[in-house]
Amino acid sequence: MASISVKKKRKISMSQRDAIWGYILISPWLVGFIIFTLIPMIASLVLSFSNYDIVNPINFVGLSNWTEMFTQDADFWHSLRVTLTYAVVALPAGLAIGLALALLLNTKVPGLPFWRTIYYMPSVISGVAVSVLWRYVFNARFGIANWILSLIGIDGPAWLNSTTWALPALIIMSLWSVGGSMITYLAGLQGIPTAYYEAATIDGATKWQQFWRITLPLVTPVIFYNLVIGMIGTFQIFTPAYIMTGRGGPAKATLFYNLQLYLNAYNYRRMGYASAMAWFLMFVVLGLTLLIFRSSQAWVYYEGELRG
Numbered sequence: 001m002a003s004i005s006v007k008k009k010r011k012i013s014m015s016q017r018d019a020i021w022g023y024i025l026i027s028p029w030l031v032g033f034i035i036f037t038l039i040p041m042i043a044s045l046v047l048s049f050s051n052y053d054i055v056n057p058i059n060f061v062g063l064s065n066w067t068e069m070f071t072q073d074a075d076f077w078h079s080l081r082v083t084l085t086y087a088v089v090a091l092p093a094g095l096a097i098g099l100a101l102a103l104l105l106n107t108k109v110p111g112l113p114f115w116r117t118i119y120y121m122p123s124v125i126s127g128v129a130v131s132v133l134w135r136y137v138f139n140a141r142f143g144i145a146n147w148i149l150s151l152i153g154i155d156g157p158a159w160l161n162s163t164t165w166a167l168p169a170l171i172i173m174s175l176w177s178v179g180g181s182m183i184t185y186l187a188g189l190q191g192i193p194t195a196y197y198e199a200a201t202i203d204g205a206t207k208w209q210q211f212w213r214i215t216l217p218l219v220t221p222v223i224f225y226n227l228v229i230g231m232i233g234t235f236q237i238f239t240p241a242y243i244m245t246g247r248g249g250p251a252k253a254t255l256f257y258n259l260q261l262y263l264n265a266y267n268y269r270r271m272g273y274a275s276a277m278a279w280f281l282m283f284v285v286l287g288l289t290l291l292i293f294r295s296s297q298a299w300v301y302y303e304g305e306l307r308g
Contacts, residue, residue, distance in 0.1 A: 048276035053269040065276040076277070078252060079260035086167065086256065087234040090174045095226055098178040099219070102185030103211075116186070120179035131243035134173045135160065138244075160244055163253040170240050170254060181226045188222035189215070217301040224300045228292055235285050238262065257281060 023030075048066070051059045069076050105116050122130070137144045138159035146156030157165040192215065200210050238258040241248055247263060248255030261281070265274035 044275040044278055047272045048279050050272040052271040054271060055269070058272075061272070065273045066280075068273070069276055069280065075252070075255065075260055079248075079255045079257045082167065082248075082253070082255055083235060083237070083257040086171060086174075086237065087231065090171045091227070091230050091234050093171070094175060094178050094181060094230060095223065097175055098181035098226065099185050099223070101178065101182045102189055103215075105182070106186060106189045120183055123177040123180035127239040128243055130173075130176060131240045134169075134176070134240070135244045138169050138173075161250055163251045166245060166250060166253040170237075170244070173240060174234075174237075181230065184222050184226060185219065188219045192218045220300045221302060224292070224296050228289060231288055231292065232285055235281065235288075 047058070049060055049062060051061045051065075101119055105112065105119070109115065136142075140146060140156070140158040140161060143156075143159070145159065149156040159165050159169045196214050196218075197210055200214060205213070236258055237256050241254045241256050241259045242262070245254045247267075248259050257277070258281075261274050261277045264270045264277065
C-alpha cells in the first residue's frame with residue numbers, strides 16, 4: 001500500500017512539473033499578450049470615457065464621446081457607410097474569384113506550380129508598396145488602367161480623383177490579393193475524395209452538377225473560414241485609402257472607418273473619442289462574426305455530418 005501511495009505522489013508531482021514547464025514555455029507569449037494586447041485594450045476602454053489629447057492630463061467625460069459619436073458626428077456614420085459598401089462588394093467578389101482561381105489551378109494545366117506562385121505572391125507583398133503601385137495604375141493621365149480601356153475605345157475615368165470611381169477603384173485593387181483565399185480553397189478542394197466524382201461521372205452527372213452537388217457543399221467550411229477572415233479584414237481597411245487618397249478623398253468618398261478613427265486619434269488628437277470608435281468597431285465585427293457563426297448551421301456542410 002505504501003508503494004502505491006508513493007507512486008501516486010510521484011505521478012502527481014510529475015504532472016505538476018509538466019504543467020509548470022508548460023507555463024514557463026508559453027510565458028513569453030503570455031507576457032507579450034498582457035503587455036501589448038490586454039493592457040492597451042483596458043487602457044483604450046478607460047480612454048473611451050475621457051477627453052484625452054496626449055499632451056494634457058486625462059479628463060473623464062462619461063458617455064459624451066459615445067453620445068457625440070452616435071448623434072453629432074456626421075463623418076462617423078459616413079465612414080461606417082463607406083466601409084459597409086466596400087465590404088458588401090469587395091468581400092463576395094474576393095470569395096468568388098478566389099474560388100474560381102482555385103478550381104482552375106486544381107486542374108492539370110501546364111506550369112501549375114508557376115501559376116500557383118504567381119497568383120499567391122501578391123497576397124504577401126507589403127500593403128504600402130501595393131498601394132503605391134496601384135496609385136500609378138489608376139493615374140488618370142498615364143495609368144495602365146486607362147491605357148487598357150483606350151485600346152477598346154473607352155475614355156477612362158479619373159479614378160482616384162473622382163467621387164464616383166474612387167471607391168470602385170479600391171474595390172478592384174482589393175482583388176489583387178485573392179491569392180491568400182485561393183490557397184485555402186485549393187487545400188479544401190484537394191481534400192475532397194476523387195471517388196465522389198468518379199461515382200457521379202458513372203451516374204451521368206455533368207461538370208456543373210458535380211460542382212453544385214459535390215464540390216460546393218464540401219468546400220463550404222473553407223468558404224466559411226474565408227468569409228470570417230475576409231469580413232474582419234474589410235472592416236480594418238486603412239492603408240490603401242491613406243496612401244492613395246490621403247484623408248479619404250475626393251470629398252470623403254473613401255473615408256473608411258479606420259481612417260476616420262486614425263484622423264481623430266493622431267490628426268485631431270482626440271484619443272478618447274478614437275478609443276470609443278475603436279470599441280464600437282469591435283462590437284460591430286464581433287456581432288457580425290457571431291451572426292456568421294450562427295448562420296453556418298444552415299449552409300456549412302462537414303463531411304459525415306449534415307447541418308440544417
